[in-house]
Amino acid sequence: MTGNPMRFRSTRGSQQRLGFSEALWRGLAEDGGLYVPETWPLFSVSDFDGAESLAEVGERLLAPFVEGDPLATQIGAIVREAFNFSAPLRQVRGTADDEILTALELSNGPTAAFKDFGARFLAACFQRIRKPDAAPVNILVATSGDTGGAVAAAFHGRSGMAVTVLFPKGLVSPTQQHQLTCWGDNVRAFAVRGTFDECQRLVKEAFGDAALRQHQQLSSANSINLGRLLPQAVYYAATSLAWYRKRDRPLSFIIPSGNLGNAVACLWARQLGLPIGHVVLAHNANRTVPDFLSQGEWLPRASIATLASAMDVGNPSNMERMRDLFPDHVRLCDVVSAISVEDSAIRHRIREDRARFGEVWCPHTAVAAEVWATMSAERRRAEAWCLVSTASPAKFPEVVEPLIEGRVSVPETLARLFDRPSVFEEIDASLEMLKVGLKSR
Numbered sequence: 249m250t251g252n253p254m255r256f257r258s259t260r261g262s263q264q265r266l267g268f269s270e271a272l273w274r275g276l277a278e279d280g281g282l283y284v285p286e287t288w289p290l291f292s293v294s295d296f297d298g299a300e301s302l303a304e305v306g307e308r309l310l311a312p313f314v315e316g317d318p319l320a321t322q323i324g325a326i327v328r329e330a331f332n333f334s335a336p337l338r339q340v341r342g343t344a345d346d347e348i349l350t351a352l353e354l355s356n357g358p359t360a361a362f363k364d365f366g367a368r369f370l371a372a373c374f375q376r377i378r379k380p381d382a383a384p385v386n387i388l389v390a391t392s393g394d395t396g397g398a399v400a401a402a403f404h405g406r407s408g409m410a411v412t413v414l415f416p417k418g419l420v421s422p423t424q425q426h427q428l429t430c431w432g433d434n435v436r437a438f439a440v441r442g443t444f445d446e447c448q449r450l451v452k453e454a455f456g457d458a459a460l461r462q463h464q465q466l467s468s469a470n471s472i473n474l475g476r477l478l479p480q481a482v483y484y485a486a487t488s489l490a491w492y493r494k495r496d497r498p499l500s501f502i503i504p505s506g507n508l509g510n511a512v513a514c515l516w517a518r519q520l521g522l523p524i525g526h527v528v529l530a531h532n533a534n535r536t537v538p539d540f541l542s543q544g545e546w547l548p549r550a551s552i553a554t555l556a557s558a559m560d561v562g563n564p565s566n567m568e569r570m571r572d573l574f575p576d577h578v579r580l581c582d583v584v585s586a587i588s589v590e591d592s593a594i595r596h597r598i599r600e601d602r603a604r605f606g607e608v609w610c611p612h613t614a615v616a617a618e619v620w621a622t623m624s625a626e627r628r629r630a631e632a633w634c635l636v637s638t639a640s641p642a643k644f645p646e647v648v649e650p651l652i653e654g655r656v657s658v659p660e661t662l663a664r665l666f667d668r669p670s671v672f673e674e675i676d677a678s679l680e681m682l683k684v685g686l687k688s689r
């Protein structure tokens with residue numbers, strides 16, 4: 249698979265072409281588009297012979313993408329460092345013999361959600377891209393819940409790098425707030441008196457502030473960063489390979505989706521030749537994507553709050569990458585379908601699957617479980633289906649526990665976070681206050 253240096257281009261068509269490190273460092277293309285690979289290497293299953301762990305599969309899968317980049321020789325070390333926890337595939341108990349339903353567990357990382365994969369990979373790359381004698385870098389993240397915790401965990405304790413998390417005061421759950429504020433050391437958390445959109449605006453303003461940037465080197469770790477998306481293709485590759493080796497057939501995925509990063513990663517793995525069948529996007533009541541697939545018109549709208557809050561996205565940015573991969577709507581609909589699920593169905597699914605399968609889903613995973621449960625029996629039998637379990641239910645006890653009328657067991661990684669004290673500073677949604685806060689160290 250060695251060949252030409254890989255370049256990345258923007259989805260919006262500017263002429264700029266960048267290598268891997270530079271695309272990661274910039275985050276967003278200069279024309280406002282998202283970086284995508286200029287060419288797609290094609291793998292066969294046998295290219296992965298002897299590779300089983302996430303790190304082994306990841307090293308081979310990602311090698312062509314870092315070809316010609318300063319990180320090329322370090323990709324093995326990066327994936328071993330980032331993927332130091334497992335992503336097991338298990339059979340869901342109790343489904344009928346002629347139906348295959350599995351769950352891919354992505355919540356074994358430090359903050360018990362799949363965003364740990366991308367955040368840890370990006371941190372491992374940034375650490376190596378940064379010159380040892382360069383000024384410290386401050387990663388600014390606005391978060392509505394899950395992202396900030398994963399990014400904070402991934403960068404916590406790394407020298408030369410700091411993280412500043414901005415979250416809307418009173419608008420994240422108590423459990424989420426704790427995961428944003430329990431770090432200390434090189435991680436600071438600001439509770440902003442405002443909404444998530446205002447937090448995002450503050451981050452944008454900070455990036456645009458020349459005086460601040462003279463004083464601090466700022467960077468971002470947005471979910472649209474290539475360095476968060478590409479590593480997510482690794483667990484789809486490893487899972488579909490393991491399945492194919494055992495069962496000699498592709499695996500189809502039902503993915504709880506919001507901003508579509510996880511789904512695009514799966515489609516990228518498929519594009520690279522991995523044995524992946526259909527991809528179903530399981531959305532909550534934010535139905536921009538299901539409406540687009542059924543009507544062919546892209547009509548982004550304001551997001552609405554649901555029980556699966558990490559998927560409350562009305563204008564998913566990674567749609568740009570999905571349409572870039574499938575410019576033809578008919579072709580897109582051959583491979584991808586999308587369904588919207590209301591809160592009442594999420595509640596019902598959490599209760600019912602606890603009773604019939606003994607499974608306790610997080611509210612996001614429950615959206616995928618509902619999509620499977622409401623498929624026709626024919627469609628259920630036609631493919632080997634895999635629910636992507638994006639988070640541990642222990643992150644959302646406020647939603648899940650009343651429904652199952654019991655406690656959810658807390659994984660040890662989360663329990664350790666709950667033991668740490670919470671520290672944060674409160675600020676108005678103004679750049680001036682953020683600047684004062686940032687300079688106070």
Ligand SMILES: *Cc1c(COP(=O)(O)O)cnc(C)c1O
Nearest residue numbers: 506507508509510558612638639
């Ligand atoms: C972020 C998140 C999602 C949505 O993932 P996207 O990549 O934005 O589509 C789903 N579930 C959980 C638990 C999340 O944290």
